[in-house]
Amino acid sequence: MNPVALPVLYCCAICGNLVEKVHDGGGGLICCNVPMSAAGPAPAGADDIHAMELRPGDSGLVLTVGGGGHPATQRHYLRWAALYRPDLRLVARLLLGPGVSGSFAFPVNLKGPVLSIVHCSAHGLFYTIHEL
């Protein structure tokens, strides 16, 4: 059992749409005429290319993925990165894409626990919990 509260995202197995409920009214989600399945992020391993570090920078918080070396090709890249508070309030999301790699600055200043999530085009969703 995972003691970490994580946002639940839903993925369409047909077209790849990814949806996050901002309020759960209890109903199911349908895309391409089929029910969407829940897609929870997996923990990023410390030596994984999706491992995340979050540190204060000059203009906010800087998230570094895979030591700055996560691929950024047309076939393998980070689609987006997001920061959440422990109560799952979304703080900020950066839309990334092919050609964007290294470290990403979020224009926010947070203290305490922060959850980061990245969406890799080749490997799916990963999360890390940081203590700032």
Ligand SMILES: [Fe+2]
């Ligand atoms: Fe990846």
